């Protein structure tokens with residue numbers, strides 16, 4: 001479902017972040033992307049949701065070639081790709097409910113559909129009781145759960161996570177991982193860049209290690225493989 005073919009990325013300042021990557025990720029997989037700082041992990045996953053465009057190569061997700069797609073079609077493609085970040089990126093002036101609903105309103109769903117679906121995803125992340133709260137009124141772990149709810153509300157086939165536990169304590173990180181596992185078990189493909197050695201070595205999944213913009217390792221149930 002995700003197919004990268006001979007992908008290269010050089011930033012305008014000349015930094016060669018990705019140097020010839022070929023990879024296939026199947027529907028329903030859970031993949032960790034690991035590697036030293038600056039190795040190209042974020043660039044690798046940013047290209048998957050078309051935040052960055054490769055300098056060369058093809059990236060095909062659900063039969064759409066993200067490299068060739070026209071700018072005006074990008075919002076449609078992004079609907080099928082949920083994204084979460086280390087710093088949550090919630091809208092501070094909207095409630096939990098509104099943050100999640102917003103992702104549906106922009107695609108012109110009916111109010112009743114929105115209500116049903118938002119409450120359903122808030123249930124999945126166990127936050128129905130905080131629907132009226134604002135981001136500053138809830139914990140970091142809860143904020144990340146809101147971000148997850150927002151990312152899955154349109155039922156994407158892929159969820160991309162860039163260091164989703166980076167700002168959370170170990171216990172809260174595990175809560176987030178259990179939710180991500182549940183979402184993966186419901187059929188969503190997950191690609192997660194992480195520095196969390198304990199999680200990678202405990203909750204074994206496919207591990208793709210990136211070093212100097214290349215795939216250095218790709219293992220079915222791999223380990224983290226670095227000191228930190």
Ligand SMILES: Nc1ncnc2c1ncn2[C@@H]1O[C@H](COP(=O)(O)OP(=O)(O)OP(=O)(O)O)[C@@H](O)[C@H]1O
Nearest residue numbers: 011013015017035036037038039040041042043044
């Ligand atoms: N927008 C940008 N413009 C120029 N160079 C960039 C840009 N973003 C990243 N880089 C450079 O590209 C290389 C890869 O960066 P990237 O953020 O993909 O690494 P990373 O593996 O995610 O690192 P970290 O683990 O520290 O988040 C680095 O040398 C970085 O400085």
